[in-house]
Amino acid sequence: xxxxxxxxxxxxxxxxxxxxxxxxxxxxxxxxxxxxxxxxxxxxxxxxxxxxxxxxxxxxxxxxxxxxxxxxxxxxxxxxxxxxxxxxxxxxxxxxxxxxxxxxxxxxxxxxxxxxxxxxxxxxxxxxxxxxxxxxxxxxxxxxxxxxxxxxxxxxxxxxxxxxxxxxxxxxxxxxxxxxxxxxxxxxxxxxxxxxxxxxxxxxxxxxxxxxxxxxxxxxxxxxxxxxxxxxxxxxxxxxxxxxxxxxxxxxxxxxxxxxxxxxxxxxxxxxxxxxxxxxxxxxxxxxxxxxxxxxxxxxxxxxxxxxxxxxxxxxxxxxxxxxxxxxxxxxxxxxxxxxxxxxxxxxxxxxxxxxxxxxxxxxxxxxxxxxxxxxxxxxxxxxxxxxxxxxxxxxxxxxxxxxxxxxxxxxxxxxxxxxxxxxxxxxxxxxxxxxxxxxxxxxxxxxxxxxxxxxxxxxx
Numbered sequence: 001x002x003x004x005x006x007x008x009x010x011x012x013x014x015x016x017x018x019x020x021x022x023x024x025x026x027x028x029x030x031x032x033x034x035x036x037x038x039x040x041x042x043x044x045x046x047x048x049x050x051x052x053x054x055x056x057x058x059x060x061x062x063x064x065x066x067x068x069x070x071x072x073x074x075x076x077x078x079x080x081x082x083x084x085x086x087x088x089x090x091x092x093x094x095x096x097x098x099x100x101x102x103x104x105x106x107x108x109x110x111x112x113x114x115x116x117x118x119x120x121x122x123x124x125x126x127x128x129x130x131x132x133x134x135x136x137x138x139x140x141x142x143x144x145x146x147x148x149x150x151x152x153x154x155x156x157x158x159x160x161x162x163x164x165x166x167x168x169x170x171x172x173x174x175x176x177x178x179x180x181x182x183x184x185x186x187x188x189x190x191x192x193x194x195x196x197x198x199x200x201x202x203x204x205x206x207x208x209x210x211x212x213x214x215x216x217x218x219x220x221x222x223x224x225x226x227x228x229x230x231x232x233x234x235x236x237x238x239x240x241x242x243x244x245x246x247x248x249x250x251x252x253x254x255x256x257x258x259x260x261x262x263x264x265x266x267x268x269x270x271x272x273x274x275x276x277x278x279x280x281x282x283x284x285x286x287x288x289x290x291x292x293x294x295x296x297x298x299x300x301x302x303x304x305x306x307x308x309x310x311x312x313x314x315x316x317x318x319x320x321x322x323x324x325x326x327x328x329x330x331x332x333x334x335x336x337x338x339x340x341x342x343x344x345x346x347x348x349x350x351x352x353x354x355x356x357x358x359x360x361x362x363x364x365x366x367x368x369x370x371x372x373x374x375x376x377x378x379x380x381x382x383x384x385x386x387x388x389x390x391x392x393x394x395x396x397x398x399x400x401x402x403x404x405x406x407x408x409x410x411x412x413x414x415x416x417x418x419x420x421x422x423x424x425x426x427x428x429x430x431x432x433x434x435x436x437x438x439x440x441x442x443x444x445x446x447x448x449x450x451x452x453x454x455x456x457x458x459x460x461x
Contacts, residue, residue, distance in 0.1 A: 037061070040087070045150055048087040048166075049105045052157045054097040062088040065108065071125060071169045074137075077177040077339040080125070080169055081114050087166045092131040096157035103157030106168050109150045114172070119144060123171035123330075123340030124153050131162045138327065138403065158405045173339040180214055184262055185243030187229045191221045192243060198269040202240035205232065206266065208259065210280020210306070211329070211346075212336035215243030218279050218447050228448035232277060235457025242266065248281055249346040251354050252361060256288025263293045275301035275460055276376075279447045280420065283307025284354070284365060287431075290376060291368035301460040302376035305446040306383055308355050308421045309428035310366035315412035317355035324407055325352060328420065331400060335389060335444075357412075366430055378434035379459045381452055382426035383418025387442040418443040435459055 038056045040063035041047035048063045050056030069084030085108040096103060106126075110118055124142040129135050138159060143152045153168060160166075186196025192215060198204075207229060209218035221227035226234075229241045244262050246255040266274055276299060278286040283304035290299055308314045316325035329343045329352075346352050354361035369375070390398035400407070400419045408415065416423045420443040427436040441449055 044109050045148065046085050046108045048085075048107075050089075050093070051102045051105055051154070052096055052100050052160070054095060054100070055093045055103050055157060055160055057094055058091070059093055060090050062090070067111075069169070071127065071167065073171065073174070074125070074334040075337040077174050077337050078123075078171045078334075079174045080171055081110060081118060083108070083110060083169070085168045087168075089164055092162050092164045093160055095161050100157045102154045103160035104155045104163075104166065105152060106155065106166060107150055107152045108168050108170075109148075110170055112149045115146065115149060117172040118151075118170055119146065120344070121170075121172045121340035122344050124151060125169045125171050126153065126155060127167045127169075128155075128159065128163045129165045131164055136402075138406075156406050159403075171340045173341050177339050180216075180245060182245045182247055182258070184265075185215045185245060187233075187241035187243065189230060190227065192216045192229075198242065198266055198271070199240055200270040202271050203238050203273050204240040204242060204266060204271040205236060205238040205275045205277055206263065207232070207241065207243045208276065208278045208282035208286055209243075209245065209248070210278075210282045211248045212332045212338050212342070213248070213279075214245045216245075217336070218282075219243065220448070228453075231448070231450070231453050232457075235453045236275065236460045237457075238275070240271065246282075246285060249342055249349060249351050251350045252281075252284040252288040252365060253354075254349075255285045256365075257292065259285055260289035260292035263289060263299075267293060273298075273300045275299070275303070277301075277303040277305070277447075277456070278307065279305045280307065280443065281351075283309060284362075287365050287369055291372050298374045299376040301379060303379040303381070303456055303460065304426070305381040305452065305456075306418050306421050306426050306443045307380070307428075308425050309380070310362040310369075310430050311358050312422065312425035312428060312430075313355045313357045313359060313362050314421065314425065315357055316407075317352050317359070318357065318412065321411050322347070322352070324411055325355075327403070328407055331387075331389075331403075332420070335387075370432060375432060377459075377461060378431050379456060380427050380431070380434050380436035381446055381456065382423045382436065382438045383421070383441045383443055383446050384416040384423055384438050385418060385440050385442045385445075387419035387444060418446065 037060055039049040040061040042065055046065045048061050065085050067083050070082055071080055073080050127137045185192045207215055207219045209215050219228045233241050244259055276286050333343055386399050386401040388396035388399050414422050414424055423438055
């Protein structure tokens, strides 16, 4: 595969990342420094070029490559390949001109012996330092030259304003990471289990998660208090809670068929009623599954929370915005301790393409819902707040809104949104006879917030 995309964005660990080496010890680590006006090229085919004239007026660029240089991995599911490229700007870069998105291009070689791991993840890590003392880490658009074993990264002009330096490294999947097996989950009142039975005659709710999560993490138990699944059961008067884990990086049609097969098992067990509560991308999987359970089967309620619903989906999934949605997915990748290859899989499988506004996948899902003889009662929950990755005592210390200029401005995204999905998408008017409500919550807060649980409990019947 030779696709370019933006694979990662730092979450809570971002502010803690530090390079283990620097240009000051060049003599002992094989660094090859170079410097010139607006560009610095290294003998090993690495280098740095300022692409924006307004950013680089009067600036001298210095560059050095350290084959042993390391940065800290952002989470336990990541490892980092040795080798860092360091760029320095003197004086600091200026302001970006309006409309320009490419600011600085950084090219770095990578070890041929690690090519398979690197190309499986395609995960550049970028760390920038600014004149005011700030340090920020974010994803970068990586073009991987497999023949010459190097990666080129174009850094957004908006994030390069007043930068004094940049460090580039490459991430790969950690060998310590173990992917959880998909399939049914059973709630016993205090915890989830991968084994259990479906009991007949029960008012049943099936919970399904979204991206970068599982039922166990999206609807977690609690050690000392009532767990989220039990709160949902109490509010909706359900006496059986089931769950379904799936591969979120696959298209909705693929995972919807697997979910439909499980729903058929639930119905075959002669439960008294069946409801579904879905978060995020699980909403599309559920909508794809519902028409497949059989024309005589009845799903009483289908609750979607922060779903990129038909036909709006997400403007970020438009091909022109793929580098932006990669940035957003990468942000969640680090926050949820997922490996870098997950984002690559989401693109390669067609999952991301399925989210595009008016996509064939969304059209097919909506046609299936409209064609159902016995339609569920649709309940929609939407968020209106940016994601906070490092909360403070009274305010957010590190908010996704920091990247608003990059993630949202000029993309076609309509605010408000929940940091992942637009409010207008989560409250889709294309879904027939749906009842919807917005909440001042971010995407990751929706499934287990007490106010959401109470409101949904009053809507299901």
